[in-house]
Amino acid sequence: MKQLFLKYMRNEITQQELKELFRYFGSPENREQLDALIYRELCKEDRYESAALTELFTTLDDKVLCQIKSQGIVHDMESSPRAQNYRIWKRIAIAAALLIVLATGIALFLRKENTHPPSEEFTQLSDIPPGYNRAILTVGSGTPLELDSTKTGIQIEDGQVQYNDGTVIETSSKTRQYAVLSTPNGGNYTITLPDGTIVWLNAASTLRYPLAFTGDSREVVLDGEAYFEVHKNHKQPFIVVSHGQRVTVLGTTFNINAYLDEGEIATTLVEGAVEVTKQGADGPQRLYPGQQAVFKNNKFDIKPVDVEYYTNWRTGKFTFDRVKLAIVLRHIERWYDVEFVGSSTIGDIPFWGSLSREVMLSELLDVLTLNTGLTFKREGRKIMMKP
Secondary structure, X not given: OHHHHHHHHOOOOOHHHHHHHHHHHOOHHHHHHHHHHHHHHHHOOOOOOHHHHHHHHHHOOHHHHHHHHHHOOOOOOOOOOOOOOHHHHHHHHHHHHHHHXXXXXXXXXXXXXXXXXXXXXXXXXXXXXXXXXXXEEEEOOOOOEEOOOOOOOEEEEOOEEEEOOOOEOOOOOOOOOEEEEEEOOOEEEEEEOOOOOEEEEOOOEEEEEEOOOOOOOEEEEEEEEEEEEOOOOOOXXXXXXXXXXXXXXXXXXXXXXXXXXXXXXXXXXXXXXXEXXXXXXXXXXXXXXXXXXXXXXXXXXXXXXXXXXXXXXXXXXXXXXXXXXXXXXXXXXXXXXXXXXXXXXXXXXEEEEEEEOOOOHHHHHHHHHHHHOOEEEEEOOEEEEEO
């Protein structure tokens, strides 16, 4: 049952497995085992500190909070210091909310099974959680390694890859010149490069980088989206290559959105200055803080923007300024690992405003309904849209 429980937590469980899980834990003699699994998931000493439990209570709404307290899952929550790592503790809160769904689902399932035969309409989870720290690391020609989702990121020290807490990551490759960090849909991760540059990698993105910067420049290759805080080095420019575009900086902060399905490359400058070039386009374009270069149809469009609209993803928000709904939905698809299905004309609806990246999918869809008038129905990881 432990494996089924873990599959439930990862939202990978099948309908048949879920029925088996519900039947097993619906039996009173197995409740103690369920409580133990819940407690270990929330309180493992090797993954969470006690301060995490305080953060859990501050991030859940009152209804869920009361349910968790009434079950006696966590105790001694008074006056503990706030957690230091918000993202990890937010994930704990999401796990707790899912556990409430599990307990409710068991009760509903048993009630339904006692009165009616099992129905194929019974679904696996009532909701889908947001993305979290997930990434795959490949060093040289070695085997891809799934990184620890409880860590905050990785760093390169003297050619050695390690987690930010100093834990060394053992890799199988004998060729160690380059590495590739990739995030799936529903994942993000942070990396500190050998020069001290910090990169936040958004969902469905890939960063290729050397384990040591040598020569006259520091060059990395990006596919997808990333936020860069580049360590200054006037003798060794930092270059980001994205589908033929080259962004050259000495030391600055900027965001690049280079997803192929967007049909354009957007470079947004927060601090400092950058130079943007693309083969076949006009000469080098220089950006200043608060400007954005969009490469589309073989030319650059330079314009002033509110940089928060293009960088807030890093701090847990979707922020949009009068964009087509189709663009909004692509962002949600990548972060929640879902697919929206509906009439192509729906994508032309204009949208602006802020959405949280840290809520369950149903809550996000409720906000979209209020703002667009559309209705959304989930079928697995497909979201059906209707006017």
